[in-house]
Amino acid sequence: QSVLTQPPSVSGAPGQRVTISCTGSSSNIAAGYDVHWYQQLPGTAPKLLIYGNINRPSGVPDRFSGSKSGTSASLAIAGLQTEDEADYYCQSYDSSLSVWVFGGGTKLTVL
Amino acid sequence: QLQLQESGPGLVKPSETLSLICTVSGGSITSDNYYWGWIRQPPGRGLQWLASIHHSGNTYHNPSLKSRVTISVDTSKNQFSLELFSVTAADTAVYFCARLNADYRRFDYWGQGTLVTVSS
Numbered sequence: 001q002s003v004l005t006q007p008p009s010v011s012g013a014p015g016q017r018v019t020i021s022c023t024g025s026s027s028n029i030a031a032g033y034d035v036h037w038y039q040q041l042p043g044t045a046p047k048l049l050i051y052g053n054i055n056r057p058s059g060v061p062d063r064f065s066g067s068k069s070g071t072s073a074s075l076a077i078a079g080l081q082t083e084d085e086a087d088y089y090c091q092s093y094d095s096s097l098s099v100w101v102f103g104g105g106t107k108l109t110v111l
Numbered sequence: 112q113l114q115l116q117e118s119g120p121g122l123v124k125p126s127e128t129l130s131l132i133c134t135v136s137g138g139s140i141t142s143d144n145y146y147w148g149w150i151r152q153p154p155g156r157g158l159q160w161l162a163s164i165h166h167s168g169n170t171y172h173n174p175s176l177k178s179r180v181t182i183s184v185d186t187s188k189n190q191f192s193l194e195l196f197s198v199t200a201a202d203t204a205v206y207f208c209a210r211l212n213a214d215y216r217r218f219d220y221w222g223q224g225t226l227v228t229v230s231s
Binding site: 002033034036038044045046047048051052055057089091093097098099100101102103104105 | 148157158159160163171173174175207211215216217218219221222223224
């Protein structure tokens, strides 16, 4: 079981907006450690999508946005496109375990 | 453009040692603002951070792997390495090397990954 909890799957139609949640605890997200999001297309390495809770690396469309509040963070994807179908992972640092931790991943299906 | 490339055996026998090398190109491994790390992904499952190292020699290990993991850096070759001892079938995974950016502590560049299977 992952330290950061994500829903196993979400889905949406093209053009719609979906959100993926990432729930942690007092030793990671709520402790103030940043949350980052990665997109993993089938058979490829994860790609950094959002860093520092809300920031997009150069080249990432502004359809992707992040937020953080309390013990949770969220990734929002607006204007869904078929190429957004992928697994999405959140990541932070846990001070009680002294490890960089990932969520269990969420599979996004674009219907 | 920074690139990372994993290399090593794709098949390791149970109880033996898994050894991987990550070669960094397009940038120096001795930049002070970066750490270098290993992350693995068992088939069909999520990501697990294993270890990270700074060119100065500072290392961080995942305690869940106890003393089975070592990470090292060779600045002359712009490479860093992973050794995982006493492997079992549970260590079968795709192993990724990645750069850990000290700003925000994010993994901002990844290798393509290499599948290592533990089997006799």
